[in-house]
Amino acid sequence: MRRRPRLPAWTASLTWKAAAFLAVICCALAALLGILVHVSVTDQTVREARERALSRLDEAAEAFRAGGRLGPGASLDPPELPASLRALAVSGERGTMVGSHDQRPTMWAAGPAAGGKALAVRIDYSQGARTIDGLDQAILGSSALAIGATLLVGAFAVTRVTRRLHTTARVARRISAGALDARVDDPRTGDPGRHQDEVAAVAGALDSMASSLQGRILTEQRFTADVAHELRTPLTGLHAAAELLPPGRPTELVRDRVAALRTLTEDLLEISRLDARSERVELDDTWLGPVAERVLRASGTGAATTVVVVRDVCVVTDRRRLERVLGNLVANAHGHGRPPVELTVDGPVITVRDHGDGYPDYLVEHGPQRFRTEGGARGHGLGLTIALGQAEILGARLRFANAPDGGALATLTLPYEDPAL
Known part of the structure; x- marks a missing residue:
């Protein structure tokens, strides 16, 4: 069974995920806006060129019917006329099409003429094509700039949040390791009038939990130490009294229970010293x-x-x-x-x-x-x-x-x- 490839460990970080999410959103928005602007400008440019071509076609048709000279760019059945546009004109319809002439972008307009021929007019479309190409390059450049700026700002904002999360996690690990006095002390939690975000709420909850836990443990430690000290004195007297009892099975039972209580008391005292961290080693x-x-x-x-x-x-x-x-x-x-x-x-x-x-x-x-x-x-x-x-x-x-x-x-x-x- 083939194992699925695993992504590098750094891809699991919230910063990387947020940056990837922002990049995808920015690219999608830039692509959508770019397409809308490209389509809108292209439609407007083509529409203007088509209107000019049809206007020239009307002028050429009037000149053709009057037997006058056709204007510049107008001719009957030019060989460069696109075949589909020629067929449309021969069938009695008028139409336009973007094509080429002498390897230059050209707007063609054609209509029917006498004798089953097509009357065609061509207009240089180079300026419109250059306008659209320039617009596309501007869209790509501005999109790249906007994506880069958004990623920088987003990464800065996300890094500030993740840095606070890392601090909270580090304090939580210290508390779990026994450092009960560790606190996050997020500045947003210290000012009641300041709006608290989710990270500040988590930090405040962790500090409250640590304070409550520390208080309970200290209370338990003090109780253990107090009980051990209070039991020590009466147990010493009880042990001395047990030694004075006459030999017998009841005396053995009493001495055994007293010894068990003394052992328990010494254990409690030892635990209280360990809790207080007052022990010193002799290496x-x-x-x-x-x-x-x-x-x-x-x-x-x-x-x-x-x-x-x-x-x-x-x-x-x-x-x-x-x-x-x-x-x-x-x-x-x-x-x-x-x-x-x-x-x-x-x-x-x-x-x-x-x-x-x-x-x-x-x-x-x-x-x-x-x-x-x-x-x-x-x-x-x-x-x-x-x-x-x-x-x-x-x-x-x-x-x-x-x-x-x-x-x-x-x-x-x-x-x-x-x-x-």
């Missing part, structure tokens, strides 16, 4: 293979987790934060997937894979979202959110996907410069 040379082994030992999962080092490299990163990221990924794999869990180091790329049902579609498409659940299923808590935030601080890229043969697959790509290069 050092770190071999990834030993880091993976330490994460495995700290996870306490034993044979349910395996470490595969395909290629070990030394990267410059914050080892504590890297262990935090990998620990959360391994814990999530065991908490929401099924063993075995594989932790693979291949150069600066570390993957964590389980053999469960995989990540939900929303998580693969939009990334982890705090406490979100889909269709009544169990959510993924805060572990993946913290892992993603810590990876961003490290300058690493963390991506979530599902393996083709089943299971969730998290890929962490660390910044790395090959010393051999």
